[in-house]
Amino acid sequence: MKKILKKIAYTIAITILKKLHKVITYDRFIIIAKNQGYFEKELIKNTLYDISNYLEFSSNNDSEIEDSENLIHRIIAHYHIIEKGLSFPDTKSGFGKEVMISLINLIKRYISLKHDTNNNQIQAALNAIFEYINYHKKIKYQIEEIEFHFASLKKYLDKESIHSTIELKKEDILRSCQINFRGFVNSRYSIRDFSSVPVLVETVIDAIDISRKTPSACNRQAWKTSLISNHKIIADVLKLQNGNRGFGHTINKLAIISSNLKAFSSFEERNQAYIDGGMFAMSLTYALHSKGIGSIILNWATDSIKDIKLKELLKIPNSEVIVCLIGIGNYQASFSVPKSNRKDLSEIIRMI
Ligand SMILES: Cc1cc2nc3c(=O)[nH]c(=O)nc-3n(C[C@H](O)[C@H](O)[C@H](O)COP(=O)(O)O)c2cc1C
Numbered sequence: 001m002k003k004i005l006k007k008i009a010y011t012i013a014i015t016i017l018k019k020l021h022k023v024i025t026y027d028r029f030i031i032i033a034k035n036q037g038y039f040e041k042e043l044i045k046n047t048l049y050d051i052s053n054y055l056e057f058s059s060n061n062d063s064e065i066e067d068s069e070n071l072i073h074r075i076i077a078h079y080h081i082i083e084k085g086l087s088f089p090d091t092k093s094g095f096g097k098e099v100m101i102s103l104i105n106l107i108k109r110y111i112s113l114k115h116d117t118n119n120n121q122i123q124a125a126l127n128a129i130f131e132y133i134n135y136h137k138k139i140k141y142q143i144e145e146i147e148f149h150f151a152s153l154k155k156y157l158d159k160e161s162i163h164s165t166i167e168l169k170k171e172d173i174l175r176s177c178q179i180n181f182r183g184f185v186n187s188r189y190s191i192r193d194f195s196s197v198p199v200l201v202e203t204v205i206d207a208i209d210i211s212r213k214t215p216s217a218c219n220r221q222a223w224k225t226s227l228i229s230n231h232k233i234i235a236d237v238l239k240l241q242n243g244n245r246g247f248g249h250t251i252n253k254l255a256i257i258s259s260n261l262k263a264f265s266s267f268e269e270r271n272q273a274y275i276d277g278g279m280f281a282m283s284l285t286y287a288l289h290s291k292g293i294g295s296i297i298l299n300w301a302t303d304s305i306k307d308i309k310l311k312e313l314l315k316i317p318n319s320e321v322i323v324c325l326i327g328i329g330n331y332q333a334s335f336s337v338p339k340s341n342r343k344d345l346s347e348i349i350r351m352i
Contacts, residue, residue: 026304027052042303049304050321054270057261057319062106068115069262069319071106072122077218077265078103079125082132083164093141100132104149107156117156126157128164188286189337191294192247194329199252199293201229204328207287208255214283216276222263223280223323226256226314236313240306241298241325251296251327256310257281258320277323284326298325 014030017023024031024041026048033041059070078099085095107125111117129150136143208225216222228234237256238248259277264270281297288295300307300322311318 024048028055046304049307053318053321054261054264058269059262059265062102062265063109065106065109066113067262068110068113069260070265071110071113071115072119073220073222073260073263074265075103075106075110075125076121076220078106079128079164080218082128086128086131086135087165091135093136093139094143096132097143097146100129100146101149103129104146104153107153111153111156118158122156123158124164126153127159129153130157131164184286184289188289189294190296190340191327191329191331191335191337192250192296193332193335194247194250194252194294194327195332196250196252197330199328199330201227201253203291203293204253204255204288207284207291207293210287210290211280211283214276214280216279217269217272220263220276222260222273223277224258224260224316224320225284226258226316228254228256228314233313237310237325240302240310240313241300242302243298244327247296248327250329252329253327255284255326255328256314256316257284257323257326258316259323260320262319273321274323277321281324281326288326288328292331294329294331296327298327300324 014023014025017032018025022033024033024045026045029048029052031044031048036044057070059065059067059074062074065071065074081096081099082103085091103125107122110122116122129146133143133147133150204227208227212221214221214223228237234251234254235249237254238244238251241248244251257277257280259273259280261273263276264272285295285297300310302310307322310316310322311320316322
């Protein structure tokens, strides 16, 4: 009874405070606004929106994860440690035992929840364990506990041929580096005046394919690209974006780069989605450039209201954060661009 009365009193108090604009609420968060101004209130409100999404979709406790995407990304992060260890110059016998046990437990959990074991990341994880065991057999180092735990999983391993490590030759790498990268980089500009000649969807898809090679934290590849060709939808999206006035109407295709929060775990990784997604966006920009297609990265520096609107419009799940937009189009025969002067080298290097 006491508890119920307390709850009623609390709800009434919050409702009154809300009416007086003295609280900022966001789902499970309530902050009493003292003397904050517009900037502070919006900053708190929008940060709480980010926190709320991160809390809802990232993973925290491995033994409680149920969602297949959360599990897969935890599994990738774990097996990546194993494949890394196998590639080191002096692979330590019995390395990563704890990671290995956690990995096996995560896969067992994934299987017990009846998720798809044909998923190529699950297969790669099983292969990494298999290779780890083989490596230790070869060097005659006992890892009975791991072998014991893996025994019940082995039947899920489809092929034993996906290698966790590959052998490279310096001369092959150096041969593929013989390109004028400085020239390539310096000839890319943000384009704000595209021609009316449409860009083939296949060309953009091929550029996305190239961008899959972008590095990411523990190789989790959280990025997604929503590619829009429909001009009405492009226009509707650009209405929500604050940096395309004067040229947005010339954009032929629009890519929305997002990042899946389900790929990340723990508070330390709270910004990782933006870093990995941003790197992917850069790769895509260069990949488009390599195909003779112009592009412009457009910020998604926005508030929670517009963010929710865009996700609703494009059916992007709430579990993803939008990193940026990329306007795409063909080049005019000649056109002008801002010079966008770069800082001096000395300004951006700190020699330590
Ligand atoms: C994350 C990000 C957001 C950007 N947002 C916009 C934008 O909203 N509108 C715009 O016209 N340019 C935008 N740009 C393009 C920058 O203005 C441009 O990259 C910068 O001036 C350097 O010029 P350059 O790309 O031609 O080398 C953005 C670039 C980045 C990386």
